[in-house]
Amino acid sequence: xxxxxxxxxxxSDKSRLAEAMRAPLDGYLHxxxxxxxxxLHTAAMVGVDGSIDFMCWxxxxxxxxxxxxxxxxKGGHFAITPADSSVTCKQQYLPFSNVLTTKFLGxxxxxxxxxxxxxxxxxxxxxxxxxxxxxxxVEVIRGExxxxxxxxxxxxxxxxxxxxxxxxxxxxxxxHPESLLMADAANSIFQSVFFHWDLSEKSSESFxxxxxxxxxxxxxxxxxGLAATSNPADHAAQTAVHQMDLRYVVGCAGGGSCxxxxxxxxxxxxxxxxxxxxxxxxxxxxxxYFIFRTTPEHTMAAMRAEGQSPAAIDxxxxxxxPPLSMRFAENLLEDTLLYWLTWIRxxxxxxxxxENVERSALILxxxxxxxxxxxxxxxxxxxxxxxxxxxxxxxYRFTWVRDSAFTMYAFMRLGLTKEAREYMAFVRALCREKxxxxxxxxxxxxxxxxxMAELVLPxxxxxxxxxxxxxxxxxxxxxxxxxxxxxxxxxxxxNKYSNPLSYxxxxxxxxxxxxxxxxxxxxxxxxxxxxxxxxxxTYSKVQCWVAIDRGMRLVDKRDFPCKNLAKWRASRDTIxxxxxxxxxxxxxxxxxxxxxSKDTLDAAVLAMPLVLFCDGTDPRFVSTMRRIMMPPHxxxxxxxxxxxxxNAVETDDGLQGEEGTFSLCTFWxxxxxxxxxxxxxxxxxxxxxxxxxxIMYGNHLGIFSEEIDKxxxxxxxxxxxxxxxxxxxxxxxxxxxxxxxxx
Numbered sequence: 001x002x003x004x005x006x007x008x009x010x011x012s013d014k015s016r017l018a019e020a021m022r023a024p025l026d027g028y029l030h031x032x033x034x035x036x037x038x039x040l041h042t043a044a045m046v047g048v049d050g051s052i053d054f055m056c057w058x059x060x061x062x063x064x065x066x067x068x069x070x071x072x073x074k075g076g077h078f079a080i081t082p083a084d085s086s087v088t089c090k091q092q093y094l095p096f097s098n099v100l101t102t103k104f105l106g107x108x109x110x111x112x113x114x115x116x117x118x119x120x121x122x123x124x125x126x127x128x129x130x131x132x133x134x135x136x137x138v139e140v141i142r143g144e145x146x147x148x149x150x151x152x153x154x155x156x157x158x159x160x161x162x163x164x165x166x167x168x169x170x171x172x173x174x175x176h177p178e179s180l181l182m183a184d185a186a187n188s189i190f191q192s193v194f195f196h197w198d199l200s201e202k203s204s205e206s207f208x209x210x211x212x213x214x215x216x217x218x219x220x221x222x223x224x225g226l227a228a229t230s231n232p233a234d235h236a237a238q239t240a241v242h243q244m245d246l247r248y249v250v251g252c253a254g255g256g257s258c259x260x261x262x263x264x265x266x267x268x269x270x271x272x273x274x275x276x277x278x279x280x281x282x283x284x285x286x287x288x289y290f291i292f293r294t295t296p297e298h299t300m301a302a303m304r305a306e307g308q309s310p311a312a313i314d315x316x317x318x319x320x321x322p323p324l325s326m327r328f329a330e331n332l333l334e335d336t337l338l339y340w341l342t343w344i345r346x347x348x349x350x351x352x353x354x355e356n357v358e359r360s361a362l363i364l365x366x367x368x369x370x371x372x373x374x375x376x377x378x379x380x381x382x383x384x385x386x387x388x389x390x391x392x393x394x395x396y397r398f399t400w401v402r403d404s405a406f407t408m409y410a411f412m413r414l415g416l417t418k419e420a421r422e423y424m425a426f427v428r429a430l431c432r433e434k435x436x437x438x439x440x441x442x443x444x445x446x447x448x449x450x451x452m453a454e455l456v457l458p459x460x461x462x463x464x465x466x467x468x469x470x471x472x473x474x475x476x477x478x479x480x481x482x483x484x485x486x487x488x489x490x491x492x493x494x495n496k497y498s499n500p501l502s503y504x505x506x507x508x509x510x511x512x513x514x515x516x517x518x519x520x521x522x523x524x525x526x527x528x529x530x531x532x533x534x535x536x537x538t539y540s541k542v543q544c545w546v547a548i549d550r551g552m553r554l555v556d557k558r559d560f561p562c563k564n565l566a567k568w569r570a571s572r573d574t575i576x577x578x579x580x581x582x583x584x585x586x587x588x589x590x591x592x593x594x595x596x597s598k599d600t601l602d603a604a605v606l607a608m609p610l611v612l613f614c615d616g617t618d619p620r621f622v623s624t625m626r627r628i629m630m631p632p633h634x635x636x637x638x639x640x641x642x643x644x645x646x647n648a649v650e651t652d653d654g655l656q657g658e659e660g661t662f663s664l665c666t667f668w669x670x671x672x673x674x675x676x677x678x679x680x681x682x683x684x685x686x687x688x689x690x691x692x693x694x695i696m697y698g699n700h701l702g703i704f705s706e707e708i709d710k711x712x713x714x715x716x717x718x719x720x721x722x723x724x725x726x727x728x729x730x731x732x733x734x735x736x737x738x739x740x741x742x743x
Contacts, residue, residue: 026464027072029053032699032714034069035091035100036363036379039117039130040370043379045069045718048091048700050102050113051079057244058132058294060369060376061397061446063156065244070382070469071460076154078292080113080138082106083146083279091700097340098362099333100701109143111282118332119339129319130370132294135332139287147282149261151246151292152275155217157457157471164265164274165214213246213263213276214295242298246276248290251326261288289329296321348415351735356695359702360724361414364407367721369446372429373422374399375407376446378706378717384466385659385707385716392659393466395473396717398452400443401430401483402527403721405490410728412490417498424494424505427487431508438515440487442480443473452476478525479534484516485543485550489611492550495558506560513551514564517571520544526594527604528645535594538583539604541575546611548572576613580620588635590624593646602646603628603637603665609675610668610729616675625672641693642708643669660707660715666694667726674730674737687734694727 067075378396454474593602630636642661677684706716
């Protein structure tokens with residue numbers, strides 16, 4: 001029997017499997033030792049040791065339920081790990097999916113933990129809605145293996161106490177309920193790709209339940225210090241969790257006896273509540289499904305109080321509290337696999353690095369919030385950009401106009417136009433509620449809310465004691481003029497490759513171009529959201545040029561009415577001449593970070609040819625790019641073929657300390673080199689080398705965080721949408737350049 005929460009005493013923490021992987025750092029796994037599962041509403045991070053160490057519930061920006069990633073002692077976790085810490089662990093996604101498997105290999109046996117969040121199969125007549133469940137399958141495929149299970153939720157960012165109730169009934173045998181059998185269970189696509197899964201009706205099964213561990217938070221309506229919001233939907237998302245429970249079913253694919261899993265309540269460290277521990281042994285062919293979910297009882301009680309009909313309540317119960325069986329659990333897995341397989345088959349990309357591109361697309365899809373089409377910048381918050389007390393720890397569980405526009409661009413490059421249409425609907429909603437000055441906010445909540453006050457959670461120590469742990473984001477009120485160029489560029493491509501713009505959409509876009517013409521000469525905080533003074537950032541000016549240019553192209557392509565076209569043209573030309581005069585340092589032969597910082601180099605200018613501001617062969621740009629490729633001690637920004645966004649030590653960005661290389665910028669460099677290679681083919685070779693090396697820095701699943709440190713470890717929030725967007729764009733353009741004949 002397991003003795004308790006592994007976070008209580010890190011030195012003896014067997015569940016970290018220290019002998020089976022890189023040694024944990026101060027009781028924490030490396031950031032890149034996690035995989036992500038999600039259901040387009042929220043996501044969870046699963047470590048290579050089989051532990052879910054981060055999950056906000058039920059939405060991306062809801063308070064956390066598991067957060068050991070940010071506090072090893074009291075953050076909360078859900079671990080399923082072998083009792084034998086000498087096993088070897090391997091982790092991978094099942095093909096073409098976001099279903100994650102963690103394999104444990106030992107002398108006595110081999111076991112697999114399979115993790116996923118349910119998605120309904122396309123065009124299904126059964127369970128056409130998403131069941132908001134975390135499903136964890138444990139099976140042994142050779143010999144036997146003993147597992148420790150520990151489930152210690154810590155609600156409301158580990159601030160809410162909770163009680164634990166164990167409901168225990170005897171083990172019973174059940175048949176396959178006909179209502180739970182899928183009409184298309186024998187789908188040939190599924191069987192041909194995932195043939196190693198035994199989903200035949202010959203599988204014997206036994207059902208243990210409805211034994212449940214019910215966790216009841218003592219308070220969730222009083223979120224002291226939570227990020228304030230003016231959006232009722234945001235508030236509802238923060239307070240939606242009332243009870244959560246853990247249930248399981250046990251089955252044997254090959255027949256034979258099945259184990260009985262016993263839950264045992266155990267006090268949690270720090271008095272935050274109670275958790276569940278158990279130890280169970282599986283033999284070859286035996287399988288257990290654990291389901292962690294929000295209990296339906298509270299919702300049904302509320303429906304009764306509202307006077308809803310018994311039929312409506314029964315329908316809700318049928319949908320969200322169905323009887324569990326091994327067949328039903330396997331159908332959930334099959335649903336989810338087929339959903340992801342069907343989705344990624346729509347990808348039209350067929351060039352080099354296909355596997356990396358498809359994995360990036362799958363990650364970006366997981367970071368999409370289905371109800372609105374918004375895209376979160378990352379699934380996590382407060383993961384540090386530098387180890388120490390630099391304070392560069394931000395909450396990325398919101399949607400940035402910039403990041404979402406780039407995501408729309410990436411999806412369209414891959415032929416995934418449905419996501420672009422969904423995001424355009426979100427953009428239309430934002431345009432209907434512009435700021436009083438006619439502009440947009442740089443970021444919004446996933447439901448379009450504007451308030452996301454930045455607050456510190458002092459009771460959490462942070463990843464590897466890197467405080468502060470922040471929720472909310474104080475950059476929401478920043479002026480960042482580059483967002484209009486990124487958005488208009490994506491809209492232009494949307495009109496070209498997806499759906500023609502309607503007149504009403506054009507009116508919204510036209511007003512944004514007018515706004516840029518009136519405000520392009522204002523200083524802002526730039527793409528990197530500096531916390532210092534406003535400047536006339538070169539990248540922002542370039543993107544203002546892009547915004548006007550794409551507006552003019554839409555007028556030309558679609559003959560849209562535009563009474564201010566002459567003003568647009570004059571503004572666009574003025575910006576171009578101004579950048580060439582004020583952002584160019586003739587002594588250093590480089591474009592500078594801003595008009596004010598004439599000696600500061602910034603990797604953001606690598607985007608100039610990417611957005612067609614200038615050609616990749618322009619001598620000024622090539623000179624700047626070559627300087628960026630120099631090491632920092634020689635005035636450049638590149639170390640080991642990895643690119644810093646700027647020199648954080650010498651640049652006043654309003655923050656302290658250093659940071660790692662910025663993965664987005666490294667991919668931008670590879671793409672910029674490919675665009676410059678028409679004049680110098682050796683640059684194309686360099687582009688491929690940099691791209692291949694950058695791919696190497698992805699984790700074992702092909703996932704990237706925001707930054708890479710000097711030792712090659714990941715830093716910052718994870719997975720980072722920005723990085724995967726840049727990977728897709730660089731792969732597309734480097735591949736295109738490699739296919740183009742060169743003299």
